[in-house]
Amino acid sequence: EVQLVESGGALVQPGRSLRLSCAASGFTFDDYAMHWVRQAPGKGLEWVSGISWNSGIIDYADSVRGRFTISRDNGKNSLYLQMNSLRTEDTALYYCVKTLTTVVPPQRSPLDYWGQGTLVTVSS
């Protein structure tokens, strides 16, 4: 059974940093690209960042580019999101998401398994 368990969410002040983690199990982690998707309270889904299986392809939403860094450790079956210079508008539930297919670039696959999310609240 595929499991994605996010952690690291917290209440932080604007301008501070936070690192999210996602522990993956139930599938061959290093075969799949992964993504972070967020959802502000009461709002829709917003893609944040994606990374290929070997970290060779990475991209970010314009809203986080230059502040967030995605990474993965295939030896630990883990995905990370380093979040710097946090803003109030970054407040959201952050989902770790697995891609459906293995043979295409990360931007060309639907998203088939989602974790339950970890809540990041940015407030003074």
Added chain:
Amino acid sequence: EIVMTQSPATLSVSPGERATLSCRASQSVSSNLAWYQQKPGQAPRLLIYGASTRATGIPARFSGSGSGTEFTLTISSLQSEDFAVYYCQQYNNWPKFGPGTKVAIK
């Protein structure tokens, strides 16, 4: 940048009725279009990918159609568990989601 739109924002339907949800892309995404269902307090669930292929375990009452810029999700006979928010998402390039359609009980 591709912009995804969905209509209507809210669809009020009686159980057993048919629901038709629309999704439009600002430029062609070929058939690289997925639909997700999200219930309150839950993570999204993949329903349809490739515009018309049902994901594993998804009931046959869910069907998708379209290509290019115009897409439709049809729920043939709404069950109580289908009342939720539905999002479309293009994956012709880095993911972009539509704003969602809430399917509510009439």
